[in-house]
Amino acid sequence: DREPGDQTGDLPVLQVLAVFASYITAVVEWRQGDKSVLLPFNPTADLPQEATVVWRLTVFKHTMVHVYERGKDQPDKQDPGYRGRTEMNEDPLRTKDLSLTLKDLQLTDSEDYTCTVYNKGGDKLLQKVVLLRVTGEIIYILRFKSSCLSVCLCSESLPDIMPVPEGEESVLLPFKTTADLPQDVTVEWTRSDSNNKMVHVFESGNNQPDEQDQGYRGRTEMNEDPLSTKDLSLTLKDLHLTDSGVYTCTVYKKDGDKLQKSVTLSVTGECNSCLSTYLIICLF
Template identity: 40%
Template sequence: SGVEVKSGVESVQLPFITTADLPGDVTVEWKDWKNRKVHVYQDGSDRPEEQDEFYRNRTEMKEDLLRTGDLSLTLKHPTVRDTNTFTCRVYKEGRLPFITTADLPGDVTVKWKDWNYRKVHVYQDGSDRPEEQDEFYKNKTEMKKDLLRTGDLSLTLKHPTGRDTFTCGVFREGRVLMEKQVKLWVKGQFSFYVK
């Protein structure tokens, strides 16, 4: 979607409302198409030291954004130089939680997949199987070393991008022992023009 304003207005709001129930430890990050950080909200407060100089003292987000899900950004004194495509990302350090109390035998296979059925991470016969995973996720994933003993099948995803729903399945001799779906983050994007 697009937002268009005339140059000289005092401020403009880039709307982004999500119905997601946002936990307190998420990071909300607005970026422009040059990948400059426009505004960062982390651990319950704004992080002006994280934002690009170009946007310093020119941005504002709502006080109770985690409760309301209103992640809209106010940009003050917009000029033609601000014409851009802005992206808002909400993420939790790319950690996909899955803790099970089941006693997992050594011959199980643990597979994380994305909504596109691409293999994100495969653990089989007691070790990771990087050769099994999709190219897109090469060198970007990590699971705990002693996962069979602890039952912690959580996956750490490095440099997360976009929005996705991941599924973790535990298999034994081709049978599904358990399965869990985890939604990772939400993302909004739109173009913004100043005339």
């Protein structure tokens, strides 16, 4: 990767520094509840044993996800958020399998990842981008309150449209799981876009209002016996414009496993004193 116009002398000299190959971008999907996901990269070219392999975030290039150098992984060069969560196959340069396994998946792992192979001189040899995306159902909940407007919504792009009864002053943040939940789990609803404010806590078979952020006390409610019914949905009452944000429900199990879902709630004010709209986007 030398700059144009680089001069090496008066006489013309032809020197091959590196042959750079860029691979087609791959898209990998994963669903909430998966324990790990594979970001694939299997080049066909022979790779020198002294090569360095770097997995990083495409947009935030300084965020190192995984580094393989001098024949071994380099955890000290990883971003702290990925330490202990990544793994490459043994002897990746010889096997030509540079794929990366990402474990303990989180919603924030939905990013674009770039794998770059450098030779000993620091020149790029290979590069591939992998797009990691969360799959699942997207639910839009629209509420229209009006004395002079009737609205009908029909769209194939919306997998589900759930009407909210007119005059209702609360909204449901839905989370119904199919997994069996032991009675000793802890359920936490937090505002992940606002320093993880504690919105609601269900622990030891009871709601825990003392652990809630002051702004949500008396305004939240979960169904009775949510663990047996597998319905962890949260009702938020007395809505304010400041309630707009990303709400994350996390189920913590004693063995360290967790189940997670995020809901984005957008609350807009009244228009012409007759229309208010609530938009919920759910990813799980």
